Every structure is written in structure tokens, then in C-alpha cells.
Amino acid sequence: MYNKRRYVSYFALLIISVILSGCSFSESSSSSSESSSNSSEGSSNSLSSIVSSPSKSSKKGERYQDEIVDYTYAYVKSSEADYESFQKGLADIASRQGIVNWEEDPNTYIAIGKGLRKAKIEGVAYETYKKNLTGADYGKMQDIQKGYDSE
Amino acid sequence: MLSFYRFYALTGLSMHAIFRQSPRSVINFAKRFHTLFMLPWLMLLLSTSVSARTFDYIYIDASEGNASGGHTALRFGEDVFHYQYFDGGFIRVIKQQAVDFEFAYRFLGNRTLYLSQIEVSDETYAMLRDYFILQTHQQKQQFSLLASLRRDRSLLNWFKNFGDTRQEATQQERFFLAGAGLFYKEADFAVPDQTHIESRKKSAVLIHLQKAIEMSYGTEFLARRTEELRNQIKQLSPGFEGQRYLGLNQEHLPATGYSFADHYLDLVTGYLALKVLQDSRELDANAYVFSDLSVFELTAKEIETLRLFSKKLQKSILQLLKSNRPDWGYALLVSSARLITVNKSIKSGRLALLDVFGQGKDVIGLDAIQKYAQELQIIASQALEEFQKNSRALQNKQTFTERDYSYLEMAGNRYLELRNGLDYKKNIRFNGVNLLPTKNVALPELIIPVISGPEIDHALSRIDAIEKQFYAQLQRAYGYNLITRNCVTELFKTVEAALIQKITGNTKEAATKESIKAESVRRLGGFVDSSGIGFIPFISFHAVQNQYNVIASRRLASFRLNQLEQLYRQENDVLVSLRETNTMSSTLYKWNPKDSFFIFFTDKAWPLRPLFGAVNTLAGVGETLAGLLSFPFDAGTTLKSGTMGILMSLPELVFVNMRKGSYQYLPYAQLSSKNGLSN
Numbered sequence: 095m096y097n098k099r100r101y102v103s104y105f106a107l108l109i110i111s112v113i114l115s116g117c118s119f120s121e122s123s124s125s126s127s128e129s130s131s132n133s134s135e136g137s138s139n140s141l142s143s144i145v146s147s148p149s150k151s152s153k154k155g156e157r158y159q160d161e162i163v164d165y166t167y168a169y170v171k172s173s174e175a176d177y178e179s180f181q182k183g184l185a186d187i188a189s190r191q192g193i194v195n196w197e198e199d200p201n202t203y204i205a206i207g208k209g210l211r212k213a214k215i216e217g218v219a220y221e222t223y224k225k226n227l228t229g230a231d232y233g234k235m236q237d238i239q240k241g242y243d244s245e
Numbered sequence: 246m247l248s249f250y251r252f253y254a255l256t257g258l259s260m261h262a263i264f265r266q267s268p269r270s271v272i273n274f275a276k277r278f279h280t281l282f283m284l285p286w287l288m289l290l291l292s293t294s295v296s297a298r299t300f301d302y303i304y305i306d307a308s309e310g311n312a313s314g315g316h317t318a319l320r321f322g323e324d325v326f327h328y329q330y331f332d333g334g335f336i337r338v339i340k341q342q343a344v345d346f347e348f349a350y351r352f353l354g355n356r357t358l359y360l361s362q363i364e365v366s367d368e369t370y371a372m373l374r375d376y377f378i379l380q381t382h383q384q385k386q387q388f389s390l391l392a393s394l395r396r397d398r399s400l401l402n403w404f405k406n407f408g409d410t411r412q413e414a415t416q417q418e419r420f421f422l423a424g425a426g427l428f429y430k431e432a433d434f435a436v437p438d439q440t441h442i443e444s445r446k447k448s449a450v451l452i453h454l455q456k457a458i459e460m461s462y463g464t465e466f467l468a469r470r471t472e473e474l475r476n477q478i479k480q481l482s483p484g485f486e487g488q489r490y491l492g493l494n495q496e497h498l499p500a501t502g503y504s505f506a507d508h509y510l511d512l513v514t515g516y517l518a519l520k521v522l523q524d525s526r527e528l529d530a531n532a533y534v535f536s537d538l539s540v541f542e543l544t545a546k547e548i549e550t551l552r553l554f555s556k557k558l559q560k561s562i563l564q565l566l567k568s569n570r571p572d573w574g575y576a577l578l579v580s581s582a583r584l585i586t587v588n589k590s591i592k593s594g595r596l597a598l599l600d601v602f603g604q605g606k607d608v609i610g611l612d613a614i615q616k617y618a619q620e621l622q623i624i625a626s627q628a629l630e631e632f633q634k635n636s637r638a639l640q641n642k643q644t645f646t647e648r649d650y651s652y653l654e655m656a657g658n659r660y661l662e663l664r665n666g667l668d669y670k671k672n673i674r675f676n677g678v679n680l681l682p683t684k685n686v687a688l689p690e691l692i693i694p695v696i697s698g699p700e701i702d703h704a705l706s707r708i709d710a711i712e713k714q715f716y717a718q719l720q721r722a723y724g725y726n727l728i729t730r731n732c733v734t735e736l737f738k739t740v741e742a743a744l745i746q747k748i749t750g751n752t753k754e755a756a757t758k759e760s761i762k763a764e765s766v767r768r769l770g771g772f773v774d775s776s777g778i779g780f781i782p783f784i785s786f787h788a789v790q791n792q793y794n795v796i797a798s799r800r801l802a803s804f805r806l807n808q809l810e811q812l813y814r815q816e817n818d819v820l821v822s823l824r825e826t827n828t829m830s831s832t833l834y835k836w837n838p839k840d841s842f843f844i845f846f847t848d849k850a851w852p853l854r855p856l857f858g859a860v861n862t863l864a865g866v867g868e869t870l871a872g873l874l875s876f877p878f879d880a881g882t883t884l885k886s887g888t889m890g891i892l893m894s895l896p897e898l899v900f901v902n903m904r905k906g907s908y909q910y911l912p913y914a915q916l917s918s919k920n921g922l923s924n
Contacts, residue, residue, distance in 0.1 A: 144609075144659055144675050145624055145913060154648055157323075167375070168382030178503035178571045185572050192651025192680035194576045195561040197568060199647075212375075229569055 158191040159205040166209025170223065177226055203227075203234045207241025298370040299796065303327075303922075304359040304786035305350050306803075309841060309893050309904040315782030317733050318346065320360075320922065321374040326381065328732040336725040336735060337388065340381045347922040348913065351801055355905045358801040358922065359786060363793045369768040376743035384723070391715060393504035396420075398708045400506040401483060405701050407693055419687055420506070422514045424578035426684030427532045427599065428521050434689030450588045451525035451581065454559060458522065461563050470566070471519045478512045481505070481694040483704040503571060513691060515574030521581060528585050532684055533599050534661050535589075540632065541596045541657070543639075548594065550642035551587050554650060558584045561647075579681055583650070596636075598657045600684065605677025609910070611670055616835065621673070623912040625663040632656040651680045733785045737775040744768070770794030801922065803905055806849065808833045826850060826857075834906050841889035842868040847902045858897025865890030 165187055169180055188196035196202045210223055220242070228234035301320040307313050318327035325346040329339050341349075350356050365373070400420065458466060483505045520526070535541075543551070558580055565577045582599055589597040614621060635656045638649035658678055666673035696704075724730065744764045748756040756764075765772040771792030778784055789795065802810065812821045812833070824830045827845050834846075844864045845857035865887050872884025893904040 144628075144662060144673060144678060145910065154652075158648075164378045165382065168379050171379060172383050173386060176502055181570050182503070182507070182572065185570065185576075189679075189681045192648045192655070194579045194651075194681055195565070195647060197570060198561060198564065 154191065155201060158188070158193065159201050159208070161187045161191070162202060162205035163209045163212060166206050167212040170210065170213045170215055175223075175226075180227070197234075200237045203237035204241035204244070207238035207243075208245050209241075210238070211242045211245040296367060297364050298367055299362045299364050300370060300373065302361045302363060302786065302789045302793070304361075304782055305354075306357045306359070306783075306905075307903040308354055308356050308907070309889065313893075313903050316350070316356075317736055317782045317785060319373075319377070319736060320346075321370070321377070323923070324374075325922075326377045326736075328735040330725055334725050335388075335719065335723045336730055336732070337384050337723060338377065338381050338735070338739070340377070343922045347801075348911075351922070352804045352911050353908050355803045355805050355907050357803045357806065360799040360801065360922075361786065361789050361793065361795045362797040362799070363769065363789070364796045365768060365794065372747060372768075373740060373743050376746065377739060380739055380742075387719060391712070391719060393502075393507065394708055394712045394715065396506035397483065397504055398705060398712070400509060401696075401701050401705055401708070403688075404693055404696060405698070405705075407690065420510060421604075421685035421687055422510060422517065423683045423685045424575040424582075425514060425517050425686045426529065427578055427582040427682060428526050428529055429517065429686050430529060431686050431689070434686070434691060446527040447525045448527040448585055450585045451522060451527075454562065454581070454584065455522060455525055457559060458563065458566065462566065466566075467519060467523045471516065471523060474512060474516045474519065475692055478509065478516065478692045479695050481509055481512065482696065483700070507571070509694070510688065511571050511574060513574075513688065514572070514578070516692065518574040518577040518581070521578065528582055529684075531600065532582065532682075533586050533589070533597055534658060535593075535595065535597045536661055536664075537595075538661075538664065540629065540636075540660075543590060543594050543596055546642075547636075547639040548591055550639045550645050551591050553642045554645055555584060555587045555591065557647075558587065582682065596653075596657060598654045598661075599682040601655055601658045601679045601682045602662070602674050603677035603679055603683045604685065605674060607675040607677075609666065609673040609675050611672065613909070614666060614670065614673065617910050618667075620910045620912065621663065621667060624910065625660065625667060627912050628656065628660040628663050632660045654682075655680050728780050731780055733780050733782055734775045737773055737779075737785070740769075741765075799920075801920065803848070804908065804911065805833050805846070805906065809849070822850075828906070834908075837907050837909050839909070840906055841865070841886050841893055841904070843890055843894065843904060843906075846906065847897045848905050851900060851902070854897050854900050854902060858894050861894035861897060862891055865892075865894050 162184065165183055169183065173179075184196060184202065188194070188199075188202070193199060206227060207224075210220060215223060224235050224238050228238065300322075303318040303320055303325070305316040305318070307315045316327065318325050320326075320343055323343050325341045325343050327339055327341070327346075328336050331337050347358070351358050403420075455467070562577060562580050562584065565573050565580060568576075570576070579599075586597045586599050609617070609621070632653075635649070635653040638645055638653065655678060662673055662678075665671055741761055744761055745756045748760050748764050762772045769792075771794070773779065773785065773788045773792050775785060779788055790798065809821070809825055812825065825833060825846070826849075828834060828836060828843060831846075842864055843861045845853075845861055847854045847857045847861070850857065868887030868890055869884060870887070872879075872881065872887045875883045896903055
């Protein structure tokens with residue numbers, strides 16, 4: 095009798111779960127994308143709310159680098175080289191970290207170097223990326239190399 | 246190694262059991278034996294643990310509304326990956342910071358999280374994380390491509406109907422220029438085809454900057470650059486060869502490219518940024534905030550830091566004028582606006598900050614301010630702490646960075662918004678606060694590319710054809726299905742795909758089901774099949790517990806249950822139970838309009854669940870009847886709440902709880918620092 099009741103409960107639970115099982119809705123799915131330069135599809139954070147997570151100041155720089163490393167890795171692994179679109183993505187990440195002048199931040203290029211290494215880009219392909227992503231700026235190419243060698 | 250096995254065989258211990266323990270448990274185990282000869286083995290075990298890493302499989306229990314079946318996610322360090330439902334019927338992967346994920350689900354959503362800590366090798370950890378990163382990026386690229394096609398079409402239609410005011414109302418999508426709202430109002434562009442925009446007031450700071458630009462690049466630079474840009478915009482062509490958009494491939498994507506619409510919007514933004522400098526235009530009066538509060542007063546040392554920062558900003562602006570980055574115009578607008586506010590701060594001795602609230606429509610209205618006064622006061626105190634913490638960066642002028650300034654700007658905005666709302670009983674803007682200001686204006690009819698009608702028609706027909714095909718491919722790849730493609734199935738499919746990539750490597754040989762299983766067992770300790778009933782979140786959680794190499798499990802109680810446990814420790818159990826089991830007298834819950842109507846919480850009192858469920862069902866029926874009467878007056882809000890109340894109460898009749906009640910406003914300080922997702 096007890097078993098029968100338990101099975102009925104399990105069955106009810108299963109049916110209800112099947113009927114109502116649904117995944118969380120994306121908060122962003124209902125928001126409008128008024129600004130094309132500041133979209134952040136595919137990643138989400140609560141910074142835009144008046145109630146925000148306490149910033150971990152010591153980790154801000156690390157987080158920026160990590161995001162760029164991941165982005166560079168994913169970009170060169172899965173997309174055709176398109177430097178303007180790559181830069182738009184960089185600007186998007188930088189803006190979420192409070193950086194507008196990302197070209198002047200050496201961390202940007204160090205992280206790009208790390209990302210290229212992670213994606214196992216070597217030889218001529220690496221040199222081409224290095225040159226094109228920096229506009230052949232010597233200092234920036236040095237930073238990419240620094241990041242590349244550090245991994 | 247053989248003697249290692251023999252040792253555990255002799256002591257009657259299962260090696261499997263030992264390996265499933267955390268390093269801390271292993272140390273406790275060693276302490277129990279108090280034997281010196283254990284030490285070498287202990288060292289060996291700990292070294293194994295050091296080379297291994299863990300990630301979490303998270304099951305989030307069911308809740309009302311859009312996640313009635315529960316939810317699942319994977320946490321790798323600071324990042325949580327989970328699949329969410331998007332408009333258009335798509336299911337897509339999201340990467341979220343662990344602290345934000347926890348706040349959204351455990352605290353605001355008031356749902357309990359169950360974690361299974363899975364131990365894997367460093368290599369497997371990196372392989373899985375990297376694959377999720379890749380998936381996140383790929384999907385973002387693919388959906389960006391779809392969005393850019395749609396933007397291109399909207400923009401071309403706008404060009405096509407240019408000057409026809411009747412078409413404005415039917416415009417599919419309005420375009421906005423981020424950052425331009427710092428200096429312009431829409432009324433500034435009221436005259437069509439205005440080729441020069443007069444500035445009523447000049448900024449002394451920008452007059453000074455203009456001189457610096459002339460010294461660096463010559464007196465004609467700004468005028469020449471503006472004219473060049475104007476011609477560039479005129480000559481812009483959609484140029485839809487189209488081929489690059491075709492062929493959605495999971496492994497290799499077409500480049501998203503720099504879309505026609507994005508290119509046009511960036512160029513117009515750049516043009517307006519140059520006009521700001523050329524006209525030494527003053528900031529819009531609503532673009533910055535200024536306060537009499539004492540915390541905004543600056544010390545001499547802080548002013549010195551801002552002086553140095555002002556010089557850095559000026560240098561950045563000079564470099565941006567030569568930059569090739571596509572969005573240099575936006576960067577120029579923000580940097581110029583900041584240069585003005587920084588100099589206002591230096592001059593006045595009080596911090597002036599750009600308004601960093603975007604176009605978010607959610608506000609905390611006066612009723613809510615009254616209802617949640619206590620919570621909002623805590624949030625305001627916390628915002629003040631954050632502001633003061635960020636202000637400390639001003640103490641060191643050498644290390645003060647642009648990022649420090651952005652955090653200071655945002656923290657100052659948050660605090661002022663809350664303070665003004667609470668002190669002067671004004672609406673509080675709830676969403677849209679950014680680390681960089683995005684104040685925008687609607688795209689004005691300023692400079693239009695010279696494209697002929699047939700050219701536009703041709704581009705539009707190409708876009709239609711490409712979009713149709715591309716959308717169908719996305720639907721096939723990411724269309725949501727309750728059973729075969731949901732938040733559970735997609736997590737495991739991604740794990741499987743990562744394994745398959747490892748099995749096949751560069752070979753074209755397909756992986757077999759057996760080889761995938763074997764690889765999963767080798768790397769994760771077992772194999773989880775999300776087909777059958779495995780698509781249900783709580784069943785998948787048990788499958789992970791049984792199959793994978795789970796070394797520890799944790800339960801992170803929902804916000805209300807967590808607070809309830811504290812109350813039980815502080816007060817009389819019976820009184821707490823009587824008071825907190827119902828929504829009428831609860832001190833831990835205030836009815837959230839997003840929740841359906843209910844009387845009793847049933848997430849804890851499971852023996853009474855059917856009884857409480859019956860009362861909740863009756864309450865839902867009552868609310869539904871009231872909703873039928875009030876339908877003409879409240880557009881069906883009460884009716885919806887009542888029917889959802891019934892739906893959420895029925896499972897309680899058979900001991901199943903879904904509804905927990907959720908929260909609208911909670912301060913982050915409520916996050917438990919000792920036992921959280923990131924600990």
C-alpha cells in the first residue's frame with residue numbers, strides 16, 4: 095500500500111515536471127537593444143541594476159584580462175578573421191569593465207597574446223594576427239608577444 | 246602503486262571511497278589513524294588533489310512561472326554557464342558571473358541551489374570550460390549576425406522612406422546613437438538635413454582642447470576630418486554579396502563582419518563627436534549629476550589626482566582622433582564629456598559625474614519606495630559604502646586609472662539616485678546603470694548615403710532571402726523543445742560535444758556511442774544520458790550524483806529559508822513557525838507583484854503541504870473570481886494572478902512544492918559571505 099502511494103506520488107511529480115518543466119527565461123530577451131555598440135548578448139551581469147554586486151577591486155584587472163583571453167581564443171578558433179568585428183567585440187568587453195580607451199591599456203594586448211597562444215596560433219598566422227590587430231604598432235606588438243610568451 | 250592498493254586492501258578501506266573525499270576529509274581521516282606511516286600516502290593523495298580541479302553541477306529547484314521544472318547550470322570557477330530560453334523560441338547558452346547568478350536565482354528568485362562538486366583532471370577541466378566558452382561565443386556571433394541583418398533591413402527601409410513622415414510610425418526599429426545624448430538633444434536635429442549644428446553654449450574646456458588638437462594635428466584638422474567623414478557616409482554602400490552569411494556550421498562560423506548599419510551608425514556618431522570638438526559644445530545640462538552632499542567634497546589630494554587624470558584624458562582624446570577602431574566616435578564623446586566633468590570637479594571642489602543611467606524603463610515608483618523603505622535604506626547605505634570605497638582610489642594619483650574612474654562614476658550615480666529618491670520621494674531608476682555613459686539620441690536625418698532606389702530594393706531582397714534561410718538554420722540548431730532541447734539536455738550535449746572533439750581530434754571518423762561513454766567514464770567518472778526522462782532537472786541532478794566523480798555536495802538554502810533558519814536560532818520555534826508560514830504575517834516576505842496570490846508557504850512544511858495547498862487553491866479560486874470582475878479595469882492582471890495561483894497550488898495537493906515567493910529588492914549585503922556559490 096505504502097509503495098503504491100509512493101509510486102503515485104512519483105508519477106504525479108513526473109507528470110507535473112514534464113508539463114511544467116521549462117528553462118529560465120533570459121532577462122535580456124525582453125529588453126530592447128537600443129544601442130548596437132553596447133549589446134552584451136551571450137553574457138550577463140547585474141551591473142546594470144541599481145542593486146549591484148560589490149566590486150572586487152583586486153580582481154577587476156584580472157577579470158578584464160581573462161575575458162579578453164577567452165574572447166580572443168574563441169574568436170580565432172571559430173570565426174573568419176575580421177578585424178573590425180573583432181575590435182567591436184573587444185570594445186564591448188572593455189565597456190563592461192569600465193574601459194573606453196582600451197587601445198591604450200597594455201592589458202588588452204597582453205591578453206590578446208595569451209588568447210592567441212591558447213588557441214595554438216603559430217608561425218605566419220600568429221605574426222599576421224599580431225600585426226593586423228595592432229596596426230603594426232611596435233609597443234602593442236611587444237605586449238602581444240609578452241602575453242604569448244607568458245602562457 | 247601496487248603496494249598502495251595492497252595497503253587499502255589490508256586496512257579494509259575502499260580506495261574509491263578515499264578518492265571521493267575532499268582534501269580536508271583526507272586530513273581528518275589521517276588524524277584518526279595517528280600513524281606516521283600514513284603520511285607518505287597522505288602526501289600522495291594531496292598531490293593528486295592539487296593536480297585535479299573541480300567544477301559544479303548546479304540544480305536550482307523549481308519556482309513559479311518560467312522555471313517550474315527547475316533549472317540547471319555548470320560552474321567553472323567564477324563563471325556559470327547555463328541555457329536560457331530566448332524570444333523567438335530559442336535556447337541559448339549564457340555565461341554569468343557566479344555572484345550575479347547566485348543573487349538572481351538564490352536571493353531574488355528565492356530558490357535553493359544544490360551543488361555537486363565534480364573532480365576532474367586539469368586537462369578535462371580546461372577542455373570543458375574552453376568548449377563552453379567556444380559555444381557561448383559561437384552562439385553570440387550567430388545571433389548577432391541575425392540581429393545585424395535585421396538592423397540592416399530596418400536602416401535601408403528608413404533610407405528608402407527618408408523624408409516621408411508617414412513612415413516614421415511604422416518604422417520597424419528605431420536607431421540610437423550611444424554617447425551622442427551627452428551633448429545633444431533630439432530637438433537639436435529638428436531641422437531636416439541640417440548640415441551644421443550650432444552650439445548655443447561653448448565649453449571652455451573644449452576650447453582649450455581644440456587648441457591642443459590644432460597644435461598636434463594642425464589648424465585645419467577638425468574641419469578636414471569632418472568633411473572626410475561626411476563624404477565617407479555619403480558613399481557608404483550596403484554591398485550585399487551575401488555569401489558570407491550562408492552556411493551555419495557548428496564548428497566554423499562565417500565572420501559576422503562589420504554590418505552596414507553598424508558602420509553607418511559608427512560613422513554618424515564619429516561625425517557628431519567631431520562636431521562637438523569643432524563647436525566646443527557644452528555638455529547637455531541633463532548629462533551630469535552634481536550634489537551638495539558632503540561625501541562629494543574633494544580634498545586637495547583628490548583634486549590633484551583628477552588634474553593628472555584630466556591630462557591623461559586629453560592625451561587619450563588626441564590618440565582617438567587618429568584611431569582606426571570602428572567605434573572611435575563613441576569613445577571620443579565619452580572621453581570629451583568626462584574631460585568636462587573632471588574639470589568641473591576640479592574647479593568646484595566637488596565631484597561632478599556623468600549620468601551613467603541608460604534608457605532602462607524600470608523605475609521604483611513612489612508606492613514601492615514606501616513599501617520597501619527599509620530594504621532601500623539598506624541598499625542606499627551599501628551604495629554609500631561602495632562609493633566611499635571607490636573614492637579611496639583618488640588618494641593615489643599615480644595608480645588611478647580609467648577603470649577606477651568608471652567605478653567611481655557608477656557608484657556615485659547609484660548612491661545619488663537612491664538618496665534623491667528616498668529623500669525627495671522621486672522615482673528611482675532601477676535598471677540601466679552602466680560603467681560607461683551611454684546617453685543616446687535617436688538617429689537624426691543628418692547625412693544619408695547616396696543609394697539609388699533600385700539599389701536599396703536589391704539589397705532588401707537579398708537580406709530577406711538570407712535572413713529567411715539563416716533563421717531556419719538557427720531554428721533547427723537552437724529551437725527550444727521541452728523534452729529534447731532544454732536547459733538540461735543542452736548542458737549534457739555540450740559536454741558530449743567536447744568529449745567527441747577529444748575522441749575524434751583532427752580525424753573525420755565519427756565517435757560511437759560506446760566511445761563517448763568510455764571517454765566520459767574516463768574523464769568524469771561516469772556517463773549521464775539526458776535522453777528519456779533525463780531531461781528533467783532534478784532527475785539529471787541525481788544522475789550526476791550517481792554517475793560522475795562527485796566528491797562533495799552542498800545545499801545553498803534559498804534566501805527565505807536561510808533567513809528562517811536564523812530566526813529559529815534567535816526566537817521561539819513555534820512563534821516563528823506560526824508567523825512565517827503564511828504571507829499575511831511573515832516578516833521575511835512582502836508580496837511581490839510578480840508572484841501569484843497565495844496564503845501559505847509550502848516549501849518547508851511538507852507534511853502539511855496538501856492542507857496548505859488546499860487553502861492556497863481556494864485563495865487562487867477567489868482571486869480568479871475577483872479577477873473576472875475586475876477584468877475591464879486591470880487588463881486581466883488579477884485574473885492572471887489567480888489562475889497562476891491555482892496552477893501553482895495544485896501540485897501542493899500531492900506534496901509537490903513549486904512556488905517559493907520571490908523578491909523584488911534585496912541588498913547585496915544579504916548575500917551570505919560564508920556559505921555562497923563562490924566559496
